[in-house]
Amino acid sequence: MFGPWSGRRCDSADHQPTRNSMFRHTKTCAAALLALGGSSFLLPALAQQQLQRVEITGSNLKRTVDSEEALPVTIINVEQLRQSGVTSVEQVVQMLSTSQSSNVGSNSIGSSTGGATYANLRGIGTNKTLVLLNGRRVAAFAFNVNAVDLNAIPFAAVERVEVLRDGASAIYGTDAIGGVINFITKREYKGVTLSAEMTKPQKTGGDTDRANILFGFGNLEENGSNVWISFDRSHQKRVRALDRDFARTGVIPSKGVSGTSPTTFPGNFTQGSVAANPSAPDCAPPLSLPSPTSAGTCVFDFSATIDIIPEVKTETLAGRATFKVFKDSLLSVEVVSTDNDNISRVAPDPVAGISIPAGSPSYPVGTFPGLDTTKPVTAAWRMVPAGSRTNQALSHADRLVFDLTGTLAGMDYRAGLYYTDNTAQDGAIDGYVNAPFVRSEVAAGRLNPFVPATPAQLAIIETAKRRGTFATAEGTTQGADFRLSRDLFEMSGGTAAISGGAEFRKEFYRNDTDDAVVRAIPSAGRSPNHVSGDRKVLAFTTEAVLPVTKMLEVQLAARYDDYSDAGSTFNPKIGFRLQPTKNLVLRGSANTGFKAPTLDDLYAPQTITFATSSSNDPILCPGGVVNVAAGGVKSRDCGAQVQVQQGGNTKLKPEKSKTFTLGLAFEPVKNLTMSADYWNIKLKDQINALPQASIIANYIQYADRFHRCKDLPLDVQANLNRCLAGDTNSNAIGYITATQDNLGRVETDGIDFTAAYSFPLAGGNLALTWDGTWIRSYKYQNSPTDPMRENVGVYIDSSPVFRWQHTVSGTYAIGNWSSRLALRHKTGYYDKNDPASVVGGPSFYQSVKPYTLVDFAVSTKPIKGMSLTVGVKNLFDTDPPFSNQTDRSQRGFDPRYTDPLGRTFFVRGSYSFM
Known part of the structure; x- marks a missing residue:
């Protein structure tokens, strides 16, 4: 069943999920759900357990489960997602109905993202979703230290994901305005597990294979120690635009779309008001086509030459060693090391500003009205003979954490030291050319931009190719934290408790270009830059829980942060839980937030x-x-x-926010649990680049x-x-x-819905789950003086905001067999309909259709320790709906919100032994 009601870390040893549920509670989590009016069918099992003190997501306090508060938390069982064909952390985040992320791995095509992918809860920005690993920060991606690259999270070692949706900035950090995503790895493991999986689309390209080994030894209860290590490797092959009918061209006259470039092959040339191409009017199809706007010239269909999914290789080593020390204390050491290799291809290199003197062998041949053949012409040449521009982005992330947790003199404590580092570099490995060299060779008559290249010219072009690193970057975060909590006194509803904590961290950032390479390759979009910055942050937190009556509990929290470069801020929070009946809980919270400009916001190279x-x-x-x-x-x-x-802007001001939530969780009938939570976020001085x-x-x-x-x-x-x-x-x-700036206000609100129903059926058990988010409004400004603009259901500036998203699943289990059918749905929206790119204007304006995908999987355990799963993702082979967006290099659809793989088959197997 769903886990939004428990609000619980569930760090006890009892981790086993209910076998029919992907979004689940542990047994102790279920006790908290029961206190909220959850599923009463769990009562017999729970009655035999001793209540435990555990830490709650959204709180620093440990309390017995019968006094738990209700927070809007979604708990995801990652192993069951793996059994459904999910192969990455990015895919996990995409399944959240609260996610409005447009920052996916395919964005590396045609841009300098370095292959990073980010989370974006509520759509208010990747820099306002706080991503944690085991409750602590992860270093932001080196090329964009606004947010954590999800590729740095060790997917193979993640046991569950907890998503706190109320913007708990007073507890976790002032940048948790949109919410918190906490990835939690295994606490301990003993034995060996070997697993492998493969996904294969029905159409060409996009095959993925993954292998993992996990082994561990020791037992915390028996001998006071446990060590486990995991190594994971995955490889996804690229998908070319030509491999999918909906993406193979940016020229779609029936839709009014002409996604082309005036830099083509054979090249166009100009002289004063004269513009022409020697190959016109036929040009050189299929890539070079007659220009729809400038007679006598040609345009290039660049979309036909790109990848729509990059080639990605990832290797992750993760481990954890835990030891009992002192009395009732655990010391753990956590290590993660991840390498990500992203290779993407875009259209051949455009070289403009090629001056060709009169009388040169490269001078255009033909009759062109108005051309003075005694004067030079200026050509722009698409370097098709050099092949596609191929980028490689390499990133490496390291993480080392020391954690000491236990009890002392009746108090719970947790202390830690952590160091995280992310380095990245990107550059050209093929297809890019030294533009000044090409210009000189054309001017000398040794290259001709208007005719197919001869073998001698191909040799010159090969010499012109420039390979090398565009830029290298590094982002580090290191810090220490300490938390202390204890019970205070008895109240009418139970025991009051208080906690206090402190955190110190230091952040560092640098970004350096290889100046010779970026000067030689203008199309790389870089300028020589060498920037760096750092900051120190000191924070203090306090929290109190007051069980005023048996029905009413109040939570108070506050956080003080002092930034060495952005000043200090105080952010309070208040929350409540009201349980008027056994099967109904009302809950709510209100807090303020403060988001300092990141080091990248301030110092990113201006390119x-x-x-x-x-x-x-x-x-x-x-x-x-x-x-x-x-x-x-x-x-x-x-x-x-x-x-x-x-790039960055050192004059930026901090962002400030106000958030409140109000919801309920209830059980209308036995075994049916439901919740609805209204959320409201108001943000001012939003930091972003003006579209x-x-x-x-x-x-x-x-x-x-x-x-x-x-x-x-x-x-x-x-x-x-x-x-x-x-x-x-x-x-x-x-x-x-269009550098970073304080653009204005953002105001958004909506409702999260969840439901879960479980019942016996034909000797087995059927579990149904539903998770949806409805956004009433998302309004924003592009400057403090602009009117507010509504973004829900309409593509404005650079993206839409989806009115409604939901996932529905049904899992049936009997004996050693189980099957799962899942549906993912997004509503449609009014398309970009840009008059500069839609040929024919309003008569071709359109709305993007709703998008629904259905997945199916069957699992079995044929022998002890072995698990096998086979399934189909996108069962009905649904193509992405057509979109005339032009903000991504991919055309004909929007790769940020859809899956271009099509029907994809997968198989996964694992074997565990001692």
Whole structure:
């Protein structure tokens, strides 16, 4: 059954899940559910147990289970997710109905994410979802120290996931505004388990294989020690756009979509107001096609040449050693080391600003009205002969934790030291070319951008290829913490308790480019940068639980944080649990939050890269109509990719929030448990980059963010595509500024629903579960002076917010066999419908259809210690719904919210022995 009501760490030795439930309670967790009016069929088993003192998710206090409070916590049994074909932590997070994450591994295609994937509860930002491992922080990803890369979590060693949905910033940290996701590994293990799994899509590409070994020895109860070690390796193959019909092209006339680039092969050229291509009007299909907006030129279908899922290899070593020390105390040492290798491919390298003198062997051949053949032309050439640009991102994460937990003089304590480190690098391993070298070779007549390359020219192009590291980065977090709790006095409803704690941590960040490489490869979107920063944080927490009456319990908490660079903040919290009847619990909480700018927000390198979507210059091509009088060139200024400056901003202010929740949990009939929790979040001074679409659409308001070529130094223009695509010092946009900024307010609210029903059926047992989130409203500003904009059910700026998401599952178990049928659903939304990229305008505007996937699996235990599972994910082979979004390199669908693999078969086996 679901675990949202228990609010419990359940760190006792009794960890075994109910066998028919993926989202479950342990026996001691179930006792807490019972106190809330949970499933009464658990009573006989619980009556025979001695109540235990355990730590509660969302609280630093340990208390007996009969005095537990109700917090909106979802507890996920990861082993049963594995049996359902889930192969990564990213997939676990995607199954949460509370998740609105758009930061997935496929985002590495066409961007510099380094292959990282992040959690984003409530959609308010990855930097406001606090990710913990065994209750402590994990180092943020090196290239974006805003959030934790989920690839750094040891999936094979994770036993369960606890998701606290009430934004408990007073307990865990001021950045837990959206909620907390706590990944919990095994406490102890004895024996050996070997496991292997394989997933294979019905269509080409995307095969995944995984192998794991887990072994441990010792027994805490018998000999006072236990040690376990796990090694896990996984490999997912890439999926090309050409491997899926819905992704194989960005040119879809029937939908009004023309996701193309004006830099093509054979190349386009310009001279003053003349723009042409020697291969026009036919161009060179299937990749080079006639331009729909500029007669006589061609465009390139870049979407056909990219990957839609990268190739990913991950290796993780995790271990834990636990020893009994002193009296009633445990000392544990936890080690995790993870390597992630992400390889992604995008369209061949575009080289612009190629000046070809008159009389050169490379000069365009043909008749072109208005062309003065005594003058040079400027060409832009897609380097198709060099092949796809291939990026490799390598990341390595280490974690070392010492933990001492126990009781002393009637008090519970926990102390720890931890060190976490994340390093990453990304670079070119194929397809990128040294742009200055290519320009010089074309000018000398040894390369020709208008005709197929000869063997001699292919050799020059191979020489032109530039491989190397673009940048390396590192993020570290090290700290110490101490918590102490005890009972105080008796009240009408039970024993009052109090806790106090302190934490000190130091964060460090650096990011360095290989200057020679990034200068030689402008399309990498990097500028020479060497930045670093650090901060110290000291925090104090206190908490009290007051059982005022047998029906009413009140929780009070407060946290004080002092940042060395962002000042100090005090954040209180109040919560309550009211149980008027045996089968009904009312609960609620209210708290404030404080989110300091991360080191990446402040110091991230300011680089200039290509936007993923096309746009019209608001001055030189307003509404898609070229303004020749102002110096507009249609092929350059209409429907083309502008370059964008991204990076940190040292002038940022902290974000502040107010959150409250109000809900109930009840049992309307025997064995049916249900809950509904309303949540409300108000955030001000949100830190984010202003979306490119908003900057373009509001030129007057954001005029200072536009940097035109004529206003820039020549050495800066030399690395800007639009400045090189026409005459130097033109009026074209060199780049627009979209660095991190305090954008304004965010206000969002909604309701989380859960239900679980379990009953005997035909000699076995059937368990049904349901988990859904409905968002009433999500409003935000792009600046403090802007009106609030509603984002629910509509794609605005860079993403939609889903009105409704849910998962439904049914598990039937009989003997050594079990089967599970699960359904995942997202509602549709009004699409991006960008007039700069949708050819034909409003007549082609559309809504993205709802998206539902069905999975099925069967498991058996043929002999002692062995488990076998076979299943199908996306049973009905449902394609992602069509989307005309242009914020990702993938076109025709949105890879952030859908699964492009299609029907996928999987098999998993494990064998355990002593």
